[in-house]
Amino acid sequence: MIRDIIKKEILDNITSPKFVFTFLLCTILILLSVYTGVANYSAEKKEHTASVALNRKNMESRRDYQSLASGIKINKPPQVLGTIVTGIEEAVGRVAPVNIASDPNLIESKYESNPVFAVFGALDLMFIVKIVLSLFAILFTYDAIVGEKERGTLKLALSNSVPRDKFILGKAIGGYISLLLPLLIPVLLSLIILLLAPDLSLGRAEWSRLFFIFCMFFLYLSVFFSLGLFVSTRTARSSTSFLVLLFIWVVFVMVVPKVAVIIASRIKPVPSIHEITSKKDAFLRQVSAEVNKGLPEWIQKNARNFPRDQKAAQEMIMKYVKEIQDEATTRIDANNAALEKDYQLKKKEQQNLAVNLSRISPASALTFGSMTLARTGVDEYDRFLSSVRTYKPIYTKWINSKMGTTISVLTGGEQVRIDDMPLHHLEPENLSSSLYKALPDFSLMIGMIIVFFAGACVSFLRYDVR
Amino acid sequence: MIEARNLSKRYEDNVLALDDLNLRVNPGEIYCLLGANGAGKTTTINIFLAFIEPTSGQALLNDIDAARNPLQAKEYVAYVSENVMLYGNFTARQNLDFFARLGGKRNLRKDDYYQAMQKVGLPEKAFEQRVREFSKGMRQKLGIAIAIIKDAPALLLDEPTSGLDPKAGAEFLETLTELRSAGKAILMSTHDIFRSKDVADRVGIMKEGRKVMERTGDELKHENLQHLYLDYMRGSVNPETEVKAND
Numbered sequence: 183m184i185r186d187i188i189k190k191e192i193l194d195n196i197t198s199p200k201f202v203f204t205f206l207l208c209t210i211l212i213l214l215s216v217y218t219g220v221a222n223y224s225a226e227k228k229e230h231t232a233s234v235a236l237n238r239k240n241m242e243s244r245r246d247y248q249s250l251a252s253g254i255k256i257n258k259p260p261q262v263l264g265t266i267v268t269g270i271e272e273a274v275g276r277v278a279p280v281n282i283a284s285d286p287n288l289i290e291s292k293y294e295s296n297p298v299f300a301v302f303g304a305l306d307l308m309f310i311v312k313i314v315l316s317l318f319a320i321l322f323t324y325d326a327i328v329g330e331k332e333r334g335t336l337k338l339a340l341s342n343s344v345p346r347d348k349f350i351l352g353k354a355i356g357g358y359i360s361l362l363l364p365l366l367i368p369v370l371l372s373l374i375i376l377l378l379a380p381d382l383s384l385g386r387a388e389w390s391r392l393f394f395i396f397c398m399f400f401l402y403l404s405v406f407f408s409l410g411l412f413v414s415t416r417t418a419r420s421s422t423s424f425l426v427l428l429f430i431w432v433v434f435v436m437v438v439p440k441v442a443v444i445i446a447s448r449i450k451p452v453p454s455i456h457e458i459t460s461k462k463d464a465f466l467r468q469v470s471a472e473v474n475k476g477l478p479e480w481i482q483k484n485a486r487n488f489p490r491d492q493k494a495a496q497e498m499i500m501k502y503v504k505e506i507q508d509e510a511t512t513r514i515d516a517n518n519a520a521l522e523k524d525y526q527l528k529k530k531e532q533q534n535l536a537v538n539l540s541r542i543s544p545a546s547a548l549t550f551g552s553m554t555l556a557r558t559g560v561d562e563y564d565r566f567l568s569s570v571r572t573y574k575p576i577y578t579k580w581i582n583s584k585m586g587t588t589i590s591v592l593t594g595g596e597q598v599r600i601d602d603m604p605l606h607h608l609e610p611e612n613l614s615s616s617l618y619k620a621l622p623d624f625s626l627m628i629g630m631i632i633v634f635f636a637g638a639c640v641s642f643l644r645y646d647v648r
Numbered sequence: 649m650i651e652a653r654n655l656s657k658r659y660e661d662n663v664l665a666l667d668d669l670n671l672r673v674n675p676g677e678i679y680c681l682l683g684a685n686g687a688g689k690t691t692t693i694n695i696f697l698a699f700i701e702p703t704s705g706q707a708l709l710n711d712i713d714a715a716r717n718p719l720q721a722k723e724y725v726a727y728v729s730e731n732v733m734l735y736g737n738f739t740a741r742q743n744l745d746f747f748a749r750l751g752g753k754r755n756l757r758k759d760d761y762y763q764a765m766q767k768v769g770l771p772e773k774a775f776e777q778r779v780r781e782f783s784k785g786m787r788q789k790l791g792i793a794i795a796i797i798k799d800a801p802a803l804l805l806d807e808p809t810s811g812l813d814p815k816a817g818a819e820f821l822e823t824l825t826e827l828r829s830a831g832k833a834i835l836m837s838t839h840d841i842f843r844s845k846d847v848a849d850r851v852g853i854m855k856e857g858r859k860v861m862e863r864t865g866d867e868l869k870h871e872n873l874q875h876l877y878l879d880y881m882r883g884s885v886n887p888e889t890e891v892k893a894n895d
């Protein structure tokens with residue numbers, strides 16, 4: 183009996199006009215997004231290879247190590263799964279300059295070079311799933327129950343000895359299959375594109391990641407599917423059901439992620455850069471004042487102990503000045519470091535709060551989860567940046583040793599040798615730790631599916647079929 | 649086969665839609681339930697199908713209480729509702745096929761479906777036509793075919809002729825008498841006083857949730873049902889004494 187219901191549901195769906203429409207739109211959008219993703223990746227990869235080569239050539243053509251110390255560039259390689267989940271790849275810089283003077287940071291983002299991209303964002307598969315396919319999931323379920331009631335078929339079906347739980351289960355399975363059907367062909371074609379694209383050598387690890395990303399996509403669609411089913415058992419008219427679902431969709435997809443950021447910044451405020459700078463300045467002034475005040479006092483106190491010899495006396499004062507200056511520098515550095523650390527900590531706390539708050543929306547869970555799995559999220563950039571920051575002292579040490587030894591050679595006009603330069607290396611995050619990070623997102627979606635589906639079943643058992 | 653015992657229904661908003669209703673339809677009998685809109689006919693049928701629970705009393709199908717054992721009770725009944733849209737994307741046969749399967753008939757052949765549709769007077773070209781293009785009358789006929797094909801011993805029909813043209817209505821009554829000869833117990837709510845008189849073995853008139861009159865078909869041969877009906881609707885006859893006199 184349940185098989186009859188499933189069969190009927192699939193047939194009913196695929197013979198409806200919405201199916202053809204969904205199928206065409208899915209096919210076009212999915213293929214378009216994967217195609218642009220692949221094309222983008224190829225271009226980025228070429229650009230990356232070119233810049234790395236250029237950087238190296240640039241370094242080798244230097245005539246002294248001094249100029250090398252003023253800066254080399256580390257290029258972040260594009261992530262191959264950015265073809266599916268662009269993440270923040272385009273918004274964040276792809277280059278980290280390393281020099282002795284300052285902390286490395288990311289610059290030269292794609293948005294910087296072409297701000298129009300920032301307005302529209304990336305058309306990646308994740309976006310299609312998040313916005314378009316979730317709407318289709320709603321389209322396939324908003325009238326699942328209430329529509330049968332309106333057509334009178336619910337009464338007719340339940341005038342037979344059909345248990346209600348079987349009826350709704352059959353409808354859910356059949357409806358879900360019909361939702362997946364229009365996705366089947368474009369998804370398969372996309373996989374073939376990914377398999378055959380020349381620049382895209384996906385390794386075994388990438389394929390597993392891809393698998394989990396697709397799992398997440400289907401879970402996400404299931405959330406909206408079961409939500410639709412649930413609302414269709416809580417309403418007496420399909421138009422009401424559709425409006426309610428559209429409202430929830432807007433809240434989930436559009437409102438929650440933005441509001442979460444606002445709320446997080448209220449609950450856990452982060453001091454502005456200006457505040458930090460003025461605090462640093464204030465401490466600097468305080469310490470210099472102390473130093474300035476301390477010197478005459480010290481001279482006065484030690485006046486009797488000064489040696490007769492003026493030169494010796496001067497040396498003693500110089501020694502003292504150097505001592506207190508060193509001490510002051512250490513104190514200032516420590517204070518700056520503490521302020522910076524505090525600032526970073528607060529920023530991280532706020533970020534985490536925003537992420538966790540927004541996770542009540544499955545759309546956010548999808549965004550974070552799939553970015554984590556594709557390694558195109560915030561975490562990956564933090565990892566990259568901190569690896570560059572760890573690399574900086576290694577590089578500095580190397581360049582310092584070079585500068586020491588080659589000062590004499592300088593005049594000879596010999597070119598610098600970088601064969602023994604230590605290279606920056608970023609250990610890619612392994613799958614299990616990515617999965618671990620995405621676990622909350624998976625659990626959240628599964629939890630929502632269970633709650634919505636159970637809710638749908640319970641309401642349907644008491645549903646007024648008339 | 650179909651039996652209501654002291655059936656009462658008070659809706660959540662305190663409307664007393666059924667007040668101590670008793671009726672009985674035996675196999676091979678057609679029982680016509682008359683009454684103005686809001687008299688409680690649909691409520692009665694809905695209780696038999698366990699779509700709503702009675703406040704008190706019992707609705708029995710083949711002696712099975714519909715409220716207690718709905719699934720078991722519904723095995724014995726086929727239902728035609730007042731206005732069913734059916735699945736517009738499906739052809740008539742596909743609709744029939746689906747509901748036949750739900751009714752437990754899984755081994756039917758195309759011919760069985762065609763026969764059932766022929767019986768209710770659907771034109772042959774409509775058999776494989778999408779129901780979306782059907783008129784209300786055609787859908788109603790298909791609904792009747794769905795009830796027939798289940799081949800259940802009891803039939804609950806809620807204003808089945810409401811969308812039918814006169815010719816189709818007449819054909820429908822023919823079908824009903826055929827079903828009666830096949831031993832089915834048929835409970836039908838209707839507004840069609842004249843046809844009820846022709847076809848019914850028993851007629852009940854309901855008013856404000858109560859059965860105010862019941863006559864057998866034989867008794868009605870000597871009475872004018874239309875006058876009786878209007879008298880009861882006007883309230884010019886005392887229902888209590890009438891019902892008692894009949895019981």
Ligand SMILES: Nc1ncnc2c1ncn2[C@@H]1O[C@H](COP(=O)(O)OP(=O)(O)O)[C@@H](O)[C@H]1O
Nearest residue numbers: 659661663665684685686687688689690691692
């Ligand atoms: N769901 C409901 N809630 C409250 N009152 C209802 C409901 N359904 C029907 N009624 C009331 O019950 C009475 C009987 O209705 P119904 O059985 O549909 O009458 P009929 O089918 O004879 O026209 C009417 O007064 C109607 O307003």
Ligand SMILES: [Mg+2]
Nearest residue numbers: 689690691806
């Ligand atoms: Mg009615």
